[in-house]
Amino acid sequence: MPDARIALVTCSRLPELDPEDATLLPVFADRGVRAEAAVWDDPDVDWDAYDLVIVRSTWDYAPRRTEFLAWADRVPRLANPATALRWNTDKHYIKQFGEAGIPVMVTTWLEPERHFTPRDLHNRFPAIEEFVIKPAIGAGSLEAGRYTSTSANSxxxxxxxxxRLLQEGRSVMVQRYLPSVDTAGESGLVFLNGEYSHAISKAAMLKGPDSEIAALHRVERVSAHTATEHEIETARAVMAAAIASIPVFAESGQAPLYARVDLVTNDDGSAVLMELELTEPSLYFSFGEGSRKRFADDVVQRLGG
Ligand SMILES: Nc1ncnc2c1ncn2[C@@H]1O[C@H](COP(=O)(O)OP(=O)(O)O)[C@@H](O)[C@H]1O
Ligand SMILES: [Mg+2]
Known part of the structure; x- marks a missing residue:
């Protein structure tokens, strides 16, 4: 499509995009596509004016999920589509995946409707090892904490x-802290238009209890990673399950434009899903040779040519 215009969507604290995404702009320009940054909650943006709107660094959405999804519902030609964002921004999909046979982290789900007392919570925490508490709706490793079962103080x-999270009406996930995250890290496998592209390794994010962090996300330490065949196979199964679960993909046969499958290693060495990111994942283009071009080509194809 000649003279196509697209928006890369960000948040008001990163109005010029995440530096990694900013490197996409010349790649789009080379293909005759005018790409520009747009802030999702900026009332002056005319979303109808774009041929495609791509969510990228909307990293302030978690405490404002309802508002964010209402925005997504209003935007025509959104990638990934609003219904996929609605499905993906609540980690309850992990429960659905577990029931569908995808290897997921064993999770205790605490729902606010149950009105748990502190004693109930105590009884639902593991008795041994370390464990994690995190909100089902959350991002950037914020409001997640790591605790020691055998320490009364912890x-x-x-x-x-x-x-606190439950009193705010929020669902809580309790998981065993997987020790391999400290030694091997977490693998992020990037899929562009449904095809596996490249991978990174992310070091452990949680050192201790939840603490208030003013930043958009916790500081990440990311390095190059060559995904194993087993990781790629597992991530492909996750992608297939997501496509089957989300009608907008299942019915159109179209894959998500972008996705990242975050895997960690279980005690037996097998890969297990930490989360699937279909909303606003960092795509770490600098770790995937040719990935910017592939991404831009996928976008051009969606624009009709
Ligand atoms: N069960 C767990 N074991 C070890 N580390 C965990 C566990 N759950 C979360 N983490 C750590 O917390 C980070 C954030 O958790 P994640 O579920 O990916 O939420 P977010 O959506 O905030 O990225 C992970 O990248 C990982 O470092
Ligand atoms: Mg994560």
Missing amino acids: RGIAIRHAH
Whole structure:
């Protein structure tokens, strides 16, 4: 499509995009596509004016999910589509995946409707090892904490953490802290238009209890990673399950424009899903040779040529 115009969507604290995404602009320009940054909650943006609107660094959405999804519903030609964002921004999809046979982290789900007392929470935490508390709707590793089961002090802080989230009406996930995250890290496998593209390794994000962080996300330490065949196979199964679960993909046969499958390693060495990112994943283009061009080519194809 000649003279196509697209928006790369960001947040008001990163109005010029994440530096990695900013490197896409000349790649689009080379293909005759005018790409520009646009802030999702900027009332002056005319979303109808774009041939495609691509969500990138909307990293402030989690505390404002309802508003964010209402925005997504209003935007025509959004990638990934609003219904996929609605499905993906609540980690309850992990429960659905587990039931569908995808290897997921064993999770205790604490729902606010149950009105758990601190004692109930105590009884639902693991008795041994370390564990994680995180909100089902959350991003950037914010409001997640790591606790020691056998320490009364740590358990007490964990109870207060979970209780606070539940009192705010939020669902809470409790998981065993997988020790391999400290040694091997977490693998992020990037899929562009449904095709596996490249991978990175991310070091452990949680050192201790939840603490208030003013940043958009916790600081990440990312390095190059060659995904194993087993990781790629597992990530492909995750992608297939997501496509089957989300009608906008299942019915159109179209894959998500972008996705990242985050895997960690279980005690037996097998890969297990930490999360699937279909909303606003960093895509780490600098770690995938040719990935910017492939991404831009996929976009051009969606623009009709
Ligand atoms: N069960 C777990 N074991 C070890 N580390 C975990 C676990 N759950 C979360 N983490 C750490 O917390 C980070 C954030 O958790 P994640 O589920 O990916 O949420 P977010 O959507 O905030 O990225 C992960 O990247 C990982 O470092
Ligand atoms: Mg994550």
